[in-house]
Amino acid sequence: MLLRHTSKEVKEREGLTINPAKTCQPIGAMYAALGIHGCLPHSHGSQGCCSYHRSTLTRHYKEPVMAATSSFTEGASVFGGQANLLAAIETIFSVYEPDIIAVHSTCLSETIGDDLQQITRKAKDDGKVPEGKYVIFASTPSFIGSHVTGYANMVTGIATQFAVSTGVKKNQHNIIAGWMEPSDMREIKRLSKELGVKIVLFPDTSDVLDAPQTGKHVFYPKGGTTVAELQSAGDSLSSLALGSISAEPAAIALEKSCKVPFETLDIPIGLTATDRFIMALSKVVGVAVPDEITAERGRLVDVMADMEQYLYGKRVALFGDPDQLLPLTEFLLDLNMKPVHIVSGTPGQRFEKQMRKLLEARSPETNFRNGLQADMFLLHQWMKNEPVDLLIGNTYGKYMARDEDVPFIRFGFPILDRIGHSYFPNVGYSGSLRLLEKILNAIMDRQDRDALEEKFELVM
Amino acid sequence: MEQITILEGRQKQIFEKKKGVAQPDIACDTSSLSGSVSQRACVFCGSRVVLYPIADAIHVVHGPIGCAAYTWDIRGAVSSGPELHRLSFSTDLQEMDVIYGGEKKLYHSLIELIEQYKPKAAFIYSTCIVGLIGDDIDAVCKKVAKESGIPVLPVHSEGFKGTKKDGYKAACHALMKLIGTGSTEEISKYSINILGEFNLAGEAWIIRKYYEKMGIEVVATLTGDGRIDAVRRAHGATLNVVQCSGSMTWLAKEMEAKYGIPYIRVSYFGIEDMSKSLYDVAKYFPDRPDIMEAAKAVVSEEVKSLYPSLQKFKKALTGKKAAIYVGGAFKTFSLIKALRSIGMSVVLAGSQTGDKNDYARLKEMCDEGTVIVDDSNPVELSKFILEKEADLLIGGVKERPIAFKLGIGFCDHNHERKIPLAGFEGMYNFALEVYQSVMSPVWQFAPRKGGIL
Numbered sequence: 001m002l003l004r005h006t007s008k009e010v011k012e013r014e015g016l017t018i019n020p021a022k023t024c025q026p027i028g029a030m031y032a033a034l035g036i037h038g039c040l041p042h043s044h045g046s047q048g049c050c051s052y053h054r055s056t057l058t059r060h061y062k063e064p065v066m067a068a069t070s071s072f073t074e075g076a077s078v079f080g081g082q083a084n085l086l087a088a089i090e091t092i093f094s095v096y097e098p099d100i101i102a103v104h105s106t107c108l109s110e111t112i113g114d115d116l117q118q119i120t121r122k123a124k125d126d127g128k129v130p131e132g133k134y135v136i137f138a139s140t141p142s143f144i145g146s147h148v149t150g151y152a153n154m155v156t157g158i159a160t161q162f163a164v165s166t167g168v169k170k171n172q173h174n175i176i177a178g179w180m181e182p183s184d185m186r187e188i189k190r191l192s193k194e195l196g197v198k199i200v201l202f203p204d205t206s207d208v209l210d211a212p213q214t215g216k217h218v219f220y221p222k223g224g225t226t227v228a229e230l231q232s233a234g235d236s237l238s239s240l241a242l243g244s245i246s247a248e249p250a251a252i253a254l255e256k257s258c259k260v261p262f263e264t265l266d267i268p269i270g271l272t273a274t275d276r277f278i279m280a281l282s283k284v285v286g287v288a289v290p291d292e293i294t295a296e297r298g299r300l301v302d303v304m305a306d307m308e309q310y311l312y313g314k315r316v317a318l319f320g321d322p323d324q325l326l327p328l329t330e331f332l333l334d335l336n337m338k339p340v341h342i343v344s345g346t347p348g349q350r351f352e353k354q355m356r357k358l359l360e361a362r363s364p365e366t367n368f369r370n371g372l373q374a375d376m377f378l379l380h381q382w383m384k385n386e387p388v389d390l391l392i393g394n395t396y397g398k399y400m401a402r403d404e405d406v407p408f409i410r411f412g413f414p415i416l417d418r419i420g421h422s423y424f425p426n427v428g429y430s431g432s433l434r435l436l437e438k439i440l441n442a443i444m445d446r447q448d449r450d451a452l453e454e455k456f457e458l459v460m
Numbered sequence: 461m462e463q464i465t466i467l468e469g470r471q472k473q474i475f476e477k478k479k480g481v482a483q484p485d486i487a488c489d490t491s492s493l494s495g496s497v498s499q500r501a502c503v504f505c506g507s508r509v510v511l512y513p514i515a516d517a518i519h520v521v522h523g524p525i526g527c528a529a530y531t532w533d534i535r536g537a538v539s540s541g542p543e544l545h546r547l548s549f550s551t552d553l554q555e556m557d558v559i560y561g562g563e564k565k566l567y568h569s570l571i572e573l574i575e576q577y578k579p580k581a582a583f584i585y586s587t588c589i590v591g592l593i594g595d596d597i598d599a600v601c602k603k604v605a606k607e608s609g610i611p612v613l614p615v616h617s618e619g620f621k622g623t624k625k626d627g628y629k630a631a632c633h634a635l636m637k638l639i640g641t642g643s644t645e646e647i648s649k650y651s652i653n654i655l656g657e658f659n660l661a662g663e664a665w666i667i668r669k670y671y672e673k674m675g676i677e678v679v680a681t682l683t684g685d686g687r688i689d690a691v692r693r694a695h696g697a698t699l700n701v702v703q704c705s706g707s708m709t710w711l712a713k714e715m716e717a718k719y720g721i722p723y724i725r726v727s728y729f730g731i732e733d734m735s736k737s738l739y740d741v742a743k744y745f746p747d748r749p750d751i752m753e754a755a756k757a758v759v760s761e762e763v764k765s766l767y768p769s770l771q772k773f774k775k776a777l778t779g780k781k782a783a784i785y786v787g788g789a790f791k792t793f794s795l796i797k798a799l800r801s802i803g804m805s806v807v808l809a810g811s812q813t814g815d816k817n818d819y820a821r822l823k824e825m826c827d828e829g830t831v832i833v834d835d836s837n838p839v840e841l842s843k844f845i846l847e848k849e850a851d852l853l854i855g856g857v858k859e860r861p862i863a864f865k866l867g868i869g870f871c872d873h874n875h876e877r878k879i880p881l882a883g884f885e886g887m888y889n890f891a892l893e894v895y896q897s898v899m900s901p902v903w904q905f906a907p908r909k910g911g912i913l
Contacts, residue, residue, distance in 0.1 A: 048527075
């Protein structure tokens with residue numbers, strides 16, 4: 001057993017993280033920037049950072065992931081990385097020809113004190129940014145937050161550095177996507193269209209990281225929010241931030257800079273979170289929910305009712321990122337399942353409070369921890385003490401699932417060993433139905449596997 | 461053919477072999493240009509991959525979480541016993557640690573870890589940030605070693621302090637501290653260390669088996685399926701056999717200087733090089749002609765069963781063209797020969813870390829018209845693949861989807877290989893994988909090579 005060294009006894013650790021349930025900020029910034037059309041993410045740091053992020057995103061999406069690096073050397077680390085970044089901006093525009101370069105910092109460049117705002121401004125002043133092209137930035141030191149906050153910081157950078165308020169409002173609404181998959185973003189767009197809401201969705205990685213095979217390697221695939229759309233976001237009537245950790249900071253910034261009022265909702269995973277999302281959309285346009293969407297909802301509820309006996313009381317351990325864990329936990333509770341252990345490496349009191357509030361009302365005995373030392377080692381120890389029927393989380397959960405012989409559903413980031421997340425959403429009623437199907441399959445396959453011969457049922 | 465620009469300042473790292481033209485040496489061994497979409501990694505990555513397969517040690521990454529998270533069990537270096545190397549340990553440095561220093565946190569982490577896991581040794585990797593905030597990890601390691609009684613070895617692998625190769629060197633430096641601390645009693649005179657073999661998909665086991673069949677004792681494999689105790693007595697071997705020239709030549713040289721152990725460079729890919737690596741070792745022990753006889757027997761037995769099985773692949777693949785872009789240059793040489801043996805030619809050959817001599821040899825080996833690149837990027841790779849009409853790309857994780865988008869076959873010759881490609885049976889696997897991918901029916905449905913059906 002790979003994790004045979006995991007002890008049952010839980011001890012407080014002083015410094016150590018074992019098997020992290022998070023990664024660092026820059027990869028989130030890189031992912032967010034890929035959701036802008038014609039944008040090349042740029043990692044201002046050592047070249048290893050860029051290489052690792054690209055590799056991880058490539059493994060997760062099985063797609064080419066393009067990003068450039070400042071390639072820090074020892075000299076840059078002593079004298080500052082300004083020269084590297086200025087040189088990088090020049091070469092990127094002349095060779096890779098993006099419309100936008102989205103620079104994010106790293107632990108290295110932050111610690112030596114590089115000021116991205118000042119350097120990118122100098123690049124503009126020095127004429128290194130061609131007419132009609134853009135350089136935006138976000139500060140994402142790896143020693144603060146997690147990949148989720150890195151995503152939030154870049155989305156905020158996108159919102160504040162593109163959106164302008166012309167004083168004339170446009171009949172459109174912003175939807176700021178929290179960390180979700182291209183498939184989820186595609187579904188958000190579909191649902192908005194069904195409701196007749198004109199939206200600017202950003203970032204939008206659909207048609208970027210789920211691109212079709214064309215016989216060409218396209219550096220800038222056709223998807224992604226366009227510059228024109230982003231600029232117009234300042235004139236939108238309102239913003240809907242999907243996720244209080246990964247999307248709300250951008251909505252707040254946009255309210256500040258362009259006076260666009262906002263509302264924060266959960267990512268619409270599960271029945272009730274989707275209800276809130278659909279109601280919010282229908283409210284902003286003042287139309288009734290179309291029959292087609294009501295029918296989608298009905299189908300989800302129908303399956304929840306049909307299969308209720310297989311779900312009741314099933315004990316679940318889950319780990320991942322705040323904005324996904326909140327609605328997922330709520331969905332599990334709606335399904336009459338029992339979230340027993342919840343872990344997220346992403347620190348932050350906001351999330352902690354939200355989760356505690358949800359649990360206090362509906363499942364006060366659930367083990368929950370986030371931030372430092374909230375890692376998979378701890379989760380595994382908890383699972384040893386209080387076993388579960390199902391584990392939900394990213395690919396790294398497969399070790400625990402195997403060692404404890406627990407059914408496992410891949411959900412979150414990264415998923416390095418299965419496909420599907422790019423193509424089939426978890427959001428909306430139909431996305432939730434797919435998630436429910438996965439949960440049922442996992443549980444019922446296990447029931448079949450373990451059933452005594454005389455109890456092995458044909459009809460379930 | 462649409463024009464794709466070569467990154468300015470990169471012309472010297474690209475080269476096309478042409479007849480009758482005096483050609484300059486390729487520029488290599490340099491840092492990537494700022495702003496390039498480089499396929500390369502950093503110093504830390506170099507150290508991490510070299511030491512990673514040592515399975516009964518703990519590998520602690522001292523830094524913010526990312527460096528540990530991205531290197532958590534991504535390399536299929538298999539162990540026949542303990543699997544401590546597949547866990548991820550990090551000090552997860554926070555802002556306050558960056559301001560006040562992370563030594564205390566590292567100390568506590570190590571004490572906690574050693575108590576929990578009882579490892580044979582600990583490797584402590586310093587990352588970019590540690591180099592900047594000036595943590596004295598040597599002092600912490602010394603202290604913990606004294607208290608715990610196991611070797612605690614600092615690996616100075618700050619990401620920005622050079623290229624991946626410097627990381628190899630930092631790793632070898634840590635290994636040098638271990639070598640020489642074990643007993644060499646009862647080690648045969650006819651013994652070797654296998655250097656630069658990482659047991660991906662169990663490859664070291666295959667190689668070891670061949671040598672053992674020849675009557676050679678393998679003292680230590682560095683570092684595939686590695687054990688601390690074996691590393692400690694590696695200085696008792698008579699000969700070092702070095703594969704993956706990039707990572708381990710430095711160690712071999714150090715061991716030669718310090719312990720007088722000579723080394724030879726070998727490759728285990730392809731029939732030709734695999735056979736040669738057995739013969740070269742046998743040649744080193746001329747007083748025992750039976751070793752050479754045994755080597756010949758191994759080769760003839762293996763080739764006898766392998767050769768016929770390769771013919772169906774060769775028949776299908778003859779005339780197909782390959783592009784190679786891998787980490788070390790030495791691997792490229794073997795791949796060229798291996799591909800030729802199944803009827804394929806090489807139209808693009810490149811590496812991330814090759815040196816001047818490697819590229820000179822590559823130039824000599826390649827056919828006319830072959831493009832040779834150092835530290836390439838996706839634009840260049842796509843350009844040359846299309847121009848040269850390659851049917852196959854051999855590369856690593858970041859190259860795979862590029863090949864598939866272009867509608868050509870792919871073979872992972874890097875960390876993510878799932879089946880052993882080394883040795884004679886590895887050659888069969890390699891041919892099968894290439895055949896599977898190049899001849900896959902999926903390409904019938906895909907607009908191939910730039911949209912032409």
